[in-house]
Amino acid sequence: xxxxxxxxxxxxxxxxxxxxxxxxxxxxxxxxxxxxxxxxxxxxxxxxxxxxxxxxxxxxxxxxxxxxxxxxxxxxxxxxxxxxxxxxxxxxxxxxxxxxxxxxxxxxxxxxxxxxxxxxxxxxxxxxxxxxxxxxxxxxxxxxxxxxxxxxxxxxxxxxxxxxxxxxxxxxxxxxxxxxxxxxxxxxxxxxxxxxxxxxxxxxxxxxxxxxxxxxxxxxxxxxxxxxxxxxxxxxxxxxxxxxxxxxxxxxxxxxxxxxxxxxxxxxxxxxxxxxxxxxxxxxxxxxxxxxx
Numbered sequence: 001x002x003x004x005x006x007x008x009x010x011x012x013x014x015x016x017x018x019x020x021x022x023x024x025x026x027x028x029x030x031x032x033x034x035x036x037x038x039x040x041x042x043x044x045x046x047x048x049x050x051x052x053x054x055x056x057x058x059x060x061x062x063x064x065x066x067x068x069x070x071x072x073x074x075x076x077x078x079x080x081x082x083x084x085x086x087x088x089x090x091x092x093x094x095x096x097x098x099x100x101x102x103x104x105x106x107x108x109x110x111x112x113x114x115x116x117x118x119x120x121x122x123x124x125x126x127x128x129x130x131x132x133x134x135x136x137x138x139x140x141x142x143x144x145x146x147x148x149x150x151x152x153x154x155x156x157x158x159x160x161x162x163x164x165x166x167x168x169x170x171x172x173x174x175x176x177x178x179x180x181x182x183x184x185x186x187x188x189x190x191x192x193x194x195x196x197x198x199x200x201x202x203x204x205x206x207x208x209x210x211x212x213x214x215x216x217x218x219x220x221x222x223x224x225x226x227x228x229x230x231x232x233x234x235x236x237x238x239x240x241x242x243x244x245x246x247x248x249x250x251x252x253x254x255x256x257x258x259x260x261x262x263x264x265x266x267x268x269x270x271x272x273x274x275x276x277x278x279x280x281x282x283x284x285x286x287x288x289x290x291x292x293x
Contacts, residue, residue: 047101147181
């Protein structure tokens with residue numbers, strides 16, 4: 001197995017651990033960005049405040065273990081994602097959004113923990129119209145067995161299929177396991193990876209380091225085992241035949257398209273976010289997120 005150790009970014013109120021993109025690996029299936037954040041707790045009056053910022057040629061997937069995030073975007077969307085539900089924002093030709101702690105959670109103090117991932121879009125779909133969808137917890141399939149509860153966030157796994165749109169074949173699951181429980185990891189997807197978000201787990205007897213991303217060998221069925229109560233994310237999907245580049249919040253098969261997006265954001269040519277148009281994140285001179293094609 002290939003192992004990607006995360007880089008950590010301290011955002012003050014909480015820590016973010018990033019495994020993709022990485023110098024040794026840019027993508028796993030369509031996943032081109034993988035962040036795990038928290039667990040952390042905001043003091044009363046405090047919260048997440050990710051100011052409006054742009055994206056192109058990608059889809060963002062927000063999935064929480066704890067807390068709540070209020071999403072606004074330039075399509076006019078206002079949606080609050082909570083644990084077990086999923087927000088899918090397809091940026092494609094260009095979208096702007098913000099992510100903030102809702103007023104009720106801010107007033108009482110709240111925890112925060114979850115995953116932020118980006119999906120590259122396949123050839124021919126990078127510039128389709130922007131879109132947003134929110135799928136509630138109860139509408140995402142749940143696969144349950146002895147000591148295991150796996151929520152299928154995207155794609156088809158273990159005989160069930162998520163209703164969330166797939167632009168490229170994608171698998172994504174949140175697996176909760178009691179100590180000693182086991183779960184088969186299917187071999188159908190072109191590319192697969194697992195990440196232990198909480199607790200301790202092993203794969204075919206090999207202990208997995210918490211927070212690291214383990215890239216699995218193609219075509220090999222494996223068995224996941226919880227060595228303590230654990231939460232494990234399974235992700236992957238179809239392999240891309242053409243490379244994708246990442247610079248800050250922009251993803252594209254074309255570096256020229258990314259450069260155009262840089263100029264458009266500097267020149268304030270992206271649309272505004274209704275209800276959150278006073279602030280924005282300036283484009284950085286040196287971003288934390290770049291790919292190494």
